Amino acid sequence: MLTIGVDIGGTKVAAGVVDHNGRILDRVKYPTPANDPRGLADVVAKAVEELRGRRHGDVVQAVGVGVAGFVDEDRATVQIAVNLGLRDDPLKERVQQRVGLPVVIENDANAAAWAEARFGAGRGSDHIVCVTLGTGIGGGLVIGGRLHRGRFGVAAEVGHYRVVPHGRRCACGNHGCWEQYASGRALVAAGQDLARTDPVAAERMLKLAGGVVEQIEGHIITQAAMDGDEGALTCFRTIGEWAGAGLADLAAILDPECFVLGGGVSDAGAILLEPVRDAFARNVSGRPGRRLAEIRLAELGGEAGIVGAGDLARH
């Protein structure tokens, strides 16, 4: 049995035929229509139909759709997806009508987490916390071998637990959310702040950014860090400290077997992992003596969303 996984992002709709081993057998990609719920369903249907018309299409039996937004507990309605302009959108029904196959809707971070748990860095573990360090911070929880969606479908919004009372303002309306300290945006803020207040220490990053503070972006900080630049490494240490301390909090609450770190910030690999693991070990409660969860890098990269959505449609 094959399924189709669809990953609706802010700029593109990516879809693929997924087998029971989490392999993508075929793929298509379309631009995402802006602020057009029906048009979006049309594009998803078009992607599905195109894949069904190809070699493996005739044995596809279900469709899973991952979307960056709040999905209700019935996995049918997108309550809100700010970047896609969806609000209380019956996406499951829309797509189902168009393609005539069973459809499930999932939060995209949940889908990616499920993929990592089943086929990626988390395989073999029953209790997994996936944390996506992208522009913001997303998450997915696998508990007892099952994806934990929460009572209202919005579990694992780990980026929005508070790490600093009266802390930095978050787009969610609160202050001090974890994603203001350990995300890609936080990394960029650290780099730009350094460039403004200590241009000498940020010399290399500034050079890579053409001398313009505002153009110090994540990939530039990562590149500078990989070149061994001390200023950029300091930025990663700062973000890594917050990331590791946050994992320690999640360990106190959930006691998982492993953490899987994904998202753009994790592209830095060991440069990120080292300070994260160090901060985790220094901050986790129950030291010394506690058995420490492993912290691993995600393995599936940008296709985790397709794989996870496809696999969740199977179950």
Next chain:
Amino acid sequence: MLTIGVDIGGTKVAAGVVDHNGRILDRVKYPTPANDPRGLADVVAKAVEELRGRRHGDVVQAVGVGVAGFVDEDRATVQIAVNLGLRDDPLKERVQQRVGLPVVIENDANAAAWAEARFGAGRGSDHIVCVTLGTGIGGGLVIGGRLHRGRFGVAAEVGHYRVVPHGRRCACGNHGCWEQYASGRALVAAGQDLARTDPVAAERMLKLAGGVVEQIEGHIITQAAMDGDEGALTCFRTIGEWAGAGLADLAAILDPECFVLGGGVSDAGAILLEPVRDAFARNVSGRPGRRLAEIRLAELGGEAGIVGAGDLARH
């Protein structure tokens, strides 16, 4: 089928015969032997034998033991129980040898949470977070209808996630743990601090404490608050603010259907609940629009540990 639940506390070992509806049919109580692992197993066995010798004893088929400490994932060994002087103690085996029945060991907060989930304030819900506001803060998670123990048996140590970086010192070795802000100990500290720095505002509490700051304890603050004393109410508002903000963090991570608050601080009832609910609503992310978990008071009181341990032995 009946089971026996045992709750090993710092001063007494309480045991009871528990039926499948969570009712306690018979009970016994013994003092806890100090720093004596074998003696402790003897007392547990004695309690079990006494109950088996009574009216319902012949149909008892299993024993569940709740203990205030870290229990390993096999529910057999107490890794550490500071107040009982246990370390890597094979409690399951010790008790099993003595009573000849199947035995499971559980963390006491987990046992109590399970009882509330099955027979108390949480019945009917599949996703429950129980928080015990006692001297410290304990917790228990029911996820998908099952008790979540974590990979290494130490999940739900919610009192030790960090709410204030560089915050108050905790006995666990960290700083800023939630239990330093929202527990009974925090309530007492708030009351005593007020008495020291503003004796007029703390007049009523001081009077109830015989004029001695150090004797302002939890029950005194609770009593003063119930009498309408503004100073004591302020203490509850402070603790309630931290408790509610903490529940908001747990909601961001777990999205439960309900929270169940137990422990001595919850004896204040609405005096605690009101500021907790208020702070929860003001702090939870996804406002406005998010569906809010309910916050309820625990219903089983001090016997939740017996009931939960007994019921867990059944499964």
Next chain:
Amino acid sequence: MLTIGVDIGGTKVAAGVVDHNGRILDRVKYPTPANDPRGLADVVAKAVEELRGRRHGDVVQAVGVGVAGFVDEDRATVQIAVNLGLRDDPLKERVQQRVGLPVVIENDANAAAWAEARFGAGRGSDHIVCVTLGTGIGGGLVIGGRLHRGRFGVAAEVGHYRVVPHGRRCACGNHGCWEQYASGRALVAAGQDLARTDPVAAERMLKLAGGVVEQIEGHIITQAAMDGDEGALTCFRTIGEWAGAGLADLAAILDPECFVLGGGVSDAGAILLEPVRDAFARNVSGRPGRRLAEIRLAELGGEAGIVGAGDLARH
């Protein structure tokens, strides 16, 4: 002997003839030229010359110029004034050459503080801390009856001491500066945050702002608070708590006789003063027993800058 005080603001240059009692005998006003150091000196000179050509002009003997920026310890050079586009600008020399009178340059918050100390809310006290709660937070210190400029001319930047480690981002490049919590901008942020996350509680403010969150500005929150609106009062309580706690810190360091609060936020009068005094009393160290500094509202309003600059030119 009379002097002329000039207050260079972001939009206008206001000048007045000031007598030895701090009275303004005559005044003129011109628009501020943007990013034009020489043009700015021209406008200052024009204002001075116009006033000298009028009735009191012939007895004017010196000119004081207040400017929103860092002024060096010789009171001659504006090191940096972001909003005026000045950097290492020899403003004293420029103006002196044009008007042929002795000139002193002052930081504008220092000038206003001096005016309040000599002729306003602080008269009669030798140790005064003035805090201007405007868009940001400025300050001025009078110690032993003299204006304290600091070794490098930049004392009393009280808005930039840190009240929250890892706190809100400040334009100065740091995080957690006081002015992110107790200024007019912080008040507006509190009002807008409330409107976003709890529109019902912010109903009155939203109505006054035509339903547009982004148009909830300081005067709207002040008006709503004066009408008794609970949402707006909550915003003032939040800002007042931070303001009062900050004054407690300044009292620990400086032990002044009084604090003088000015700036737009202080237009709310008692609505601000009450929570500030309450928070100050709860937070100041040495309680109970310590003699508390008074906290007063500024008396000279928007003309304090002219009066202070003029008076400082006299000494």
Next chain:
Amino acid sequence: MLTIGVDIGGTKVAAGVVDHNGRILDRVKYPTPANDPRGLADVVAKAVEELRGRRHGDVVQAVGVGVAGFVDEDRATVQIAVNLGLRDDPLKERVQQRVGLPVVIENDANAAAWAEARFGAGRGSDHIVCVTLGTGIGGGLVIGGRLHRGRFGVAAEVGHYRVVPHGRRCACGNHGCWEQYASGRALVAAGQDLARTDPVAAERMLKLAGGVVEQIEGHIITQAAMDGDEGALTCFRTIGEWAGAGLADLAAILDPECFVLGGGVSDAGAILLEPVRDAFARNVSGRPGRRLAEIRLAELGGEAGIVGAGDLARH
């Protein structure tokens, strides 16, 4: 003209004849009587008389007494000195009656600060902030060349401004006071916490402390750090970070020419200075561009109190 300076400490009363260059020409020492205000005045008088009976005694013209407590603005009464058991004690009058010379009473940290300003690390500067990193944190401010006592005599209690909202409990009744983060007590707490939670990292300190966590004291951490032990150096970096960030706050408020660091923690010299200067430079507002105050170690050691008290009696 010579004076006598007296430094009343918790265990000894030290006195010396002080010349106008801040040199101590002769000295005596007596045990401090406990909880005996009259007895204390007797001992001070005895010390003064003994010194007057010696070689330089006949030209002594005044007595200055430094005392660890709150001294009123008239420099006559000790409002409270917890460790000496004084409360509203007319110490000036008591001593004056006994010795028949003019007497001034000073807070001991103020006296030591004055000595450093006149004859020690601060000489040549008019704006100096002295910070004593002892068990707690004391301070003294020299502003415009004069000792700043504040309106009520209690200025420069810099150890009790708040650096962490909801932070560590302080003996003063507040939470988050600077002295809970950057004092000798904070250093010891850091060392002992490390030993408890990561005994391997604290191995060297533990060895020096005979294996007993509670016996890791300041001099042991200092010794281990001087031996190059990474665990001990980490403790100094932590304390140094807080110390330097605090100096940045004081610079924002006071803009001094230099800071003088004294007290037991400063015995570590460069081991402390380096992280302090680094943190100061990273945290001070107005970067880049701001001229940085110097940070120096105190030079007069334990005799600063005698020298300062003696010199203040001269003026």
